[in-house]
Amino acid sequence: MNILVTGGAGYIGSHTVRLLEKTGGKVVVYDNLVTGHRNAVKSSIFVEGDIFDSTLLADTIRRYDISSVVHFAAYSLVGVSMIKPQDYYHNNVVGTLNLLDVMLANGVNKLVFSSTAAVYGEPETSPITENVLKNPTNVYGRTKLIMENAMADYSRSYGLKYIALRYFNACGADAAGDIGEDHQPETHLIPLILKACLGKTDTLKIFGDDYPTKDGTCVRDYIHVNDLGQAHVLALKALYNGHESDVYNLGNGSGFTVKEIIEAAEAVTGLTAPKEIAPRRAGDPAVLVASSDKIRQDLGWQSEYTDIKNIIDTACHWHKKNPDGFAG
Numbered sequence: 001m002n003i004l005v006t007g008g009a010g011y012i013g014s015h016t017v018r019l020l021e022k023t024g025g026k027v028v029v030y031d032n033l034v035t036g037h038r039n040a041v042k043s044s045i046f047v048e049g050d051i052f053d054s055t056l057l058a059d060t061i062r063r064y065d066i067s068s069v070v071h072f073a074a075y076s077l078v079g080v081s082m083i084k085p086q087d088y089y090h091n092n093v094v095g096t097l098n099l100l101d102v103m104l105a106n107g108v109n110k111l112v113f114s115s116t117a118a119v120y121g122e123p124e125t126s127p128i129t130e131n132v133l134k135n136p137t138n139v140y141g142r143t144k145l146i147m148e149n150a151m152a153d154y155s156r157s158y159g160l161k162y163i164a165l166r167y168f169n170a171c172g173a174d175a176a177g178d179i180g181e182d183h184q185p186e187t188h189l190i191p192l193i194l195k196a197c198l199g200k201t202d203t204l205k206i207f208g209d210d211y212p213t214k215d216g217t218c219v220r221d222y223i224h225v226n227d228l229g230q231a232h233v234l235a236l237k238a239l240y241n242g243h244e245s246d247v248y249n250l251g252n253g254s255g256f257t258v259k260e261i262i263e264a265a266e267a268v269t270g271l272t273a274p275k276e277i278a279p280r281r282a283g284d285p286a287v288l289v290a291s292s293d294k295i296r297q298d299l300g301w302q303s304e305y306t307d308i309k310n311i312i313d314t315a316c317h318w319h320k321k322n323p324d325g326f327a328g
């Protein structure tokens with residue numbers, strides 16, 4: 001397996017790269033470092049490049065005899081996608097179509113694709129299974145759903161074999177504590193709570209307490225980043241073994257409100273986060289909880305981290321060891 005990992009210097013990408021390396025495959029990280037970190041890539045071959053650079057992409061595929069791609073490179077912030085839709089359509093749709101063109105022109109037809117729970121919008125059933133109606137409430141989710149549909153069409157017409165993984169809320173960090181979540185600016189809940197507890201940011205804003213949930217705050221399904229990463233390893237192996245194109249949810253199957261996550265993080269740290277109730281954030285669905293039965297049954301995936309405090313503890317370990325993230 002010679003694997004090209006776009007976005008391999010990012011949060012989920014760098015954790016997955018580490019797990020892919022353990023399989024013995026050759027891993028080539030391709031990242032433009034706009035949001036990724038060079039020092040999140042420890043031992044793989046690294047190519048600084050953009051998914052719009054067809055020449056460099058093609059050269060990299062040929063030079064390293066690449067036979068599959070794991071495609072993380074994308075914008076992924078729900079809130080920002082509502083304010084800057086052009087960036088999201090351009091990067092996530094046009095950029096991915098470009099990558100597919102270069103792959104197919106160079107005989108690479110295996111792809112693991114980062115999709116999202118945001119493709120569902122506000123489903124009526126919970127936990128969410130893959131086959132329910134997809135009606136995204138935000139631009140980010142729409143860009144990913146467009147690409148899922150395009151890949152299904154490419155699969156029928158051009159022999160593309162892909163597995164799309166619909167992530168719920170990725171969190172935590174590798175136990176080694178040398179890679180973790182470091183977004184600039186940070187917008188994700190768990191790192192923001194930890195930063196607030198550790199006095200690295202201002203007051204934490206709870207976006208809305210009038211949702212139809214048990215305490216009025218949004219419910220999400222939090223999954224450890226290494227459990228997500230392991231699903232990519234399994235998906236890739238399945239494609240090499242002739243698995244047909246498919247789509248899988250990835251979550252733990254338990255929902256936690258924003259307030260419950262804050263309480264759990266405060267218990268883990270023994271500290272209190274300064275917090276206040278703020279207006280709802282545009283594009284946020286009230287409840288997103290996954291059924292991951294399909295990937296368990298088809299690919300034998302299982303999550304190692306099921307306790308939310310354990311998950312938060314791994315994130316806390318990273319934040320304490322690296323108070324300034326990768327810049328430190």
Ligand SMILES: O=c1ccn([C@@H]2O[C@H](COP(=O)(O)OP(=O)(O)O[C@H]3O[C@H](CO)[C@H](O)[C@H](O)[C@H]3O)[C@@H](O)[C@H]2O)c(=O)[nH]1
Pocket residue numbers: 076077078079115116117118167168169170187188189190192204205206207208218219220258281284288
């Ligand atoms: O300062 C904050 C930040 C977040 N939240 C709330 O905490 C929850 C989690 O928010 P995140 O920004 O951490 O994560 P999202 O659920 O918005 O998004 C995550 O899950 C999505 C799928 O639902 C996408 O995959 C996306 O890329 C990924 O970051 C949401 O209810 C949000 O409103 C706050 O209250 N305050």
